[in-house]
Amino acid sequence: MKLTFVGTSHGVPEKERYCSCTMIESGGARYFIDAGAPLGELVKRCDWDxxxxxxxxxxxVHADHTVGIPHFADLINWFYKEAAVDFYITEQPLIDAIKGLxxxxxxGSTLKEDRVRFHLTDPTVDWEDENLKLHYIPTKHLPEGHPSYAILVTEKAxxxxxxxxxxxxxxxxxxxxxxILAEEELDAFxxxxxxxxxxxxxxxxxxxRAKNLFFIHVAPAKKFEDIEALKPGYRFEIHTPADGDSVEF
Ligand SMILES: [Zn+2]
Ligand SMILES: [Zn+2]
Incomplete structure (x- = not known):
């Protein structure tokens, strides 16, 4: 699978960085993990089909992981008519809010639900198609009652x-x-x-036990030095990608 770090910033944008968004390419299809970057505009700028x-x-649900969705979904609804995209969102109020927006x-319009498809994330069921399998691992980033997840992506081929x-x-x-980070050998974290x-x-x-480590969402900036200082101590590669960097496994 090929990863492109579309947005590597943390809770707020930086001069050269959009908020969290990583594109996965596999089997001729494109998928995104988080959408803090302006996907609706990047589709054109980056010439993605x-x-x-x-x-x-x-x-x-935090905005730095989701705010690119409303504009992108709206464009799919009325403009990108060849597109059909599934959006997996972790809380129903955000789905309702984006639809309402x-x-x-x-x-006077309607939501084209056959092409703009919102789903509430179900962490109990692995998501899969012919290219990828996704497994959700609950984390504790948000207050009680509000889910957050790590996501393990496996490329089938x-x-x-x-x-x-x-x-x-x-x-x-x-x-x-x-x-799982300590239990199994992964290609990247x-x-x-x-x-x-x-x-x-x-x-x-x-x-x-991951072979490569990519730090994104780094804040404050001083932590880039702390990450540099970590590098000599580990066998695995440690990277701090910039927006637009790609890597393939
Ligand atoms: Zn964040
Ligand atoms: Zn957050």
Whole structure:
């Protein structure tokens, strides 16, 4: 599978970085993990074939992971008529709000539910198509009653596996780094770095069996130095991708 880091910023945009959004390409289809970047505009800027975009998965409702969806979904509704996209959202009120926003922005219109398909994330069932399988792992980023997830993506053809952390608990106080990181060999771990220090993550890195580590969602900027300082201590590769960087497994 090919990953492109479309947006690597944390809760707010940076001068050169959109908020969280990673594109996965597999079998001629495109998928997104989180949509904090302006997907509706990037489709044109990046020349993505709109017919290839299959699904947008989100890790939790925070705007820096979801705010690209309303505009993109609205464009699919009335403009990108060849597109049919599934949007997986973790809380029903956000689904209702996005649907309401689209209808409010298109007076007299209807939601083309055959092409603009919203789904409430069901973490008890793995999602799959002919290219990918997604497994949701609950985390504890949000207050009680509000779900958040890490997502493990497996490409069927190659067997390659990438774990996305989503956002995790403040200072990792709720110990919600997925245990699979220590249990199984993964091709990559795409990890946020805004809610805890490199020091707090160290015990998990010591046990980490992923071959590559990508830090995104890094804040404050000083943490880029902390990440550099981590590099000599580990056998696996540690990367801090910029927007637009791609990697293939
Ligand atoms: Zn975030
Ligand atoms: Zn968040």
């Amino acid at each position: 709109i017919r290839e975009i299959r699904a947008v998965f989100t890790t939790h 689209i209808l409010a922005m298109e007076p 190659s067997g390659s596996r990438v774990l996305f952390s989503g956002d995790l608990s403040i200072r990792l106080e709720k110990s919600d780094v997925p245990t 795409v990890c946020e770095m805004a809610h805890f220090s490199a020091e707090a993550l160290k015990p998990y890195l010591d046990a980490c």
